[in-house]
Amino acid sequence: MFAYQYFLFLYYLIQNLNSTSILMSEKRKITVAYGDGIGPEIMKATLSILEKAGAAIETEVIEIGEQVYLKGISSGIEPNAWDSLRSTKVFLKSPITTPQGGGFKSLNVTTRKTLGLYANVRPCKAYAPFVRTHFPQTDMVIIRENEEDLYAGIEHRQTDEVYQCLKLISRPGSEKIIRYAFEYARMNNRRKVTCMTKDNIMKLADGLFHRVFREVAKEYPEIETDHKIIDIGTALIADKPEMFDVIVTLNLYGDIISDVAAQITGSVGLGGSANIGEEVAMFEAIHGSAPDIAGMDIANPSGLLNGAVMMLVHIGQPEVAERISNAWMATLEDGIHTGDIYRDGISKKKVGTQEFAEAVIERLGRAPKNLKKADFAKEVRSEEETRKALALREVKPAEKVLIGLDVFIDWKEANRNANTIGNKLRKVDADGLKMQLITNRGVRVYPDGMKETFCSDHWRVRFFNADETAISHEQVIEVLRQVNQLGFDFVKTEHLYTFDGERGFSLAQGE
Ligand code: NAD
Numbered sequence: 001m002f003a004y005q006y007f008l009f010l011y012y013l014i015q016n017l018n019s020t021s022i023l024m025s026e027k028r029k030i031t032v033a034y035g036d037g038i039g040p041e042i043m044k045a046t047l048s049i050l051e052k053a054g055a056a057i058e059t060e061v062i063e064i065g066e067q068v069y070l071k072g073i074s075s076g077i078e079p080n081a082w083d084s085l086r087s088t089k090v091f092l093k094s095p096i097t098t099p100q101g102g103g104f105k106s107l108n109v110t111t112r113k114t115l116g117l118y119a120n121v122r123p124c125k126a127y128a129p130f131v132r133t134h135f136p137q138t139d140m141v142i143i144r145e146n147e148e149d150l151y152a153g154i155e156h157r158q159t160d161e162v163y164q165c166l167k168l169i170s171r172p173g174s175e176k177i178i179r180y181a182f183e184y185a186r187m188n189n190r191r192k193v194t195c196m197t198k199d200n201i202m203k204l205a206d207g208l209f210h211r212v213f214r215e216v217a218k219e220y221p222e223i224e225t226d227h228k229i230i231d232i233g234t235a236l237i238a239d240k241p242e243m244f245d246v247i248v249t250l251n252l253y254g255d256i257i258s259d260v261a262a263q264i265t266g267s268v269g270l271g272g273s274a275n276i277g278e279e280v281a282m283f284e285a286i287h288g289s290a291p292d293i294a295g296m297d298i299a300n301p302s303g304l305l306n307g308a309v310m311m312l313v314h315i316g317q318p319e320v321a322e323r324i325s326n327a328w329m330a331t332l333e334d335g336i337h338t339g340d341i342y343r344d345g346i347s348k349k350k351v352g353t354q355e356f357a358e359a360v361i362e363r364l365g366r367a368p369k370n371l372k373k374a375d376f377a378k379e380v381r382s383e384e385e386t387r388k389a390l391a392l393r394e395v396k397p398a399e400k401v402l403i404g405l406d407v408f409i410d411w412k413e414a415n416r417n418a419n420t421i422g423n424k425l426r427k428v429d430a431d432g433l434k435m436q437l438i439t440n441r442g443v444r445v446y447p448d449g450m451k452e453t454f455c456s457d458h459w460r461v462r463f464f465n466a467d468e469t470a471i472s473h474e475q476v477i478e479v480l481r482q483v484n485q486l487g488f489d490f491v492k493t494e495h496l497y498t499f500d501g502e503r504g505f506s507l508a509q510g511e
Contacts, residue, residue, distance in 0.1 A: 027056045027057055028057050028315050028316075028317075030057050030315070031061075032062070033061070033065070034094050035096045037097055038094075041295070042303075042353060044354075049308075049357050055320045060084050060088060062078060063081065065096030066096065077107060085115065085280055086279075086280070090280070092311055094289075095289040095290075096289055109151075111282060116279070118147050118276070119143060119146060119181075124139075125265060126266065127332055129346060133265050133266035134266075135265065138261075140244040141188075141190070143184060143246060143249075145248075145249070146275060149250045152166065154166040161456045161457045167202070171208060174208060174212040178209075185220070185246045187381075189375065190223075192246065193224075193225055193248060194247045195248055195249065196228050196248075196250075197210045197227070197249070198230050234253075237257055237260050241265075262286055268287060272284070272305070272308070273307060284307045287303050297353050298352050298353065300338040300339075301353050302356075309324055309328075319376075324364070326373055327360050328360050330368050330369075331359045331360050398499035398502075400498070400499055401498045404464040404496030405496060406461070406495075407463065409483070409489060416455040418446040422445075427482075428479055430476075431474075432466055434464070434466060437461075440455040440458065440459055442508060476495070
């Protein structure tokens with residue numbers, strides 16, 4: 001009888017243990033795309049490592065890339081694939097081949113914009129002496145704004161000679177990425193965040209980004225902060241990368257410096273990257289589909305694997321991420337290298353994609369001996385806590401007053417004498433709203449211009465009330481009517497505002 005009860009107790013215990021472990025390892029669904037070129041090989045290798053490391057994930061496969069483009073879908077992604085991304089909210093993506101020729105849209109840009117992936121995160125780390133680099137101490141993370149800046153894609157041809165690309169920087173866009181960078185630093189035990197802008201020239205647009213950086217920094221007193229003008233900042237990344245930790249910057253600058261940073265670590269083929277949005281996040285390798293080596297089982301899967309490691313941290317499985325990262329570093333240390341990083345004297349064995357993956361799997365549970373051990377196991381925050389930490393702070397809207405007008409004119413009369421256009425436009429008078437000056441490519445050319453200044457066919461004519469008081473929209477319309485009547489082709493207008501009394505427009509050179 002006693003034996004029977006003992007047996008029942010044991011049975012009950014095993015049943016409950018089983019259900020607990022099933023609960024603990026509840027699998028997180030992720031969307032996976034195998035991509036083109038070397039994409040399928042490196043994805044297969046990466047997923048085999050994730051599975052053996054005990055990642056609690058379940059994959060849902062979608063079609064993207066060349067085959068989809070060639071079906072006539074210009075975005076390169078099957079329409080029903082969006083449903084998968086919206087439901088899993090996590091996307092592990094292999095590189096794709098963008099077919100040559102016009103009409104095809106960049107899948108990366110489409111995905112980023114459609115899903116609001118505002119932060120591009122790219123760790124750039126040296127693995128010396130196992131991967132050759134001049135800068136063995138490099139260990140920085142570039143956090144790039146992903147949605148705004150010149151990449152908004154708002155371009156116009158305005159005259160025969162002049163094309164324009166609008167650089168848009170918003171306060172919420174800046175605050176979101178800057179706060180993300182500080183939160184990233186806090187959660188990943190990083191000591192310093194450096195902001196890079198060109199606000200000595202673009203005082204308003206880049207100036208806003210720098211100002212928001214200073215404001216947000218006050219909420220993170222434990223983190224050291226710094227600002228560098230982007231040109232010297234880029235030079236320092238190329239020469240003294242060890243002085244940087246986390247860098248946060250605008251879209252175009254980030255695009256450029258993240259390639260410089262990846263290159264100097266000597267590991268373009270090893271880097272992973274994340275694109276993070278409020279809802280969805282996408283993880284990938286930084287390299288392309290390498291069609292030249294596709295199907296040969298020689299590609300290095302490390303870039304995608306490192307992207308997948310970032311994904312595991314993101315979905316709250318940092319211990320698995322650490323296990324993989326440590327085993328991967330141990331593999332590098334053991335000199336088991338794919339052809340792209342194989343060096344006589346350092347490497348011990350040249351392996352293909354699958355053999356490399358098997359070598360990593362064999363080393364699961366091991367830590368690197370020389371390289372710094374992976375350290376991702378920070379407190380795991382719930383989605384709600386993360387949302388709260390990253391939420392925008394409320395800002396009172398400023399009082400906005402219209403005080404002037406810039407009218408851009410296409411004018412290409414013989415010898416382009418600024419006095420000719422200036423003397424004609426002086427006649428415009430819309431109830432006191434009168435021309436004050438003309439610039440060409442930002443330089444004042446009327447009144448009192450210099451004869452040496454080169455003039456294109458694109459003229460900016462600035463109007464203010466004589467006493468610089470507020471103007472009305474009726475005055476604006478009247479100015480345009482009179483400019484038109486004088487026979488000038490106006491191609492664009494910009495309104496000049498003050499916000500809480502502060503000038504919301506730049507002065508011309510010489511104004
Ligand atoms: P690429 O990164 O594919 O290749 C550049 C060089 O690096 C090639 O010699 C290639 O063999 C090598 N290489 C790249 N990854 C490697 C790896 N994992 N292991 C070993 N060697 C590797 O760049 P590319 O040749 O300019 O572009 C090829 C295609 O990839 C193009 O169609 C491009 O549009 C696309 N692309 C896609 C992405 C993406 O999907 N995220 C990014 C960049 C380029």
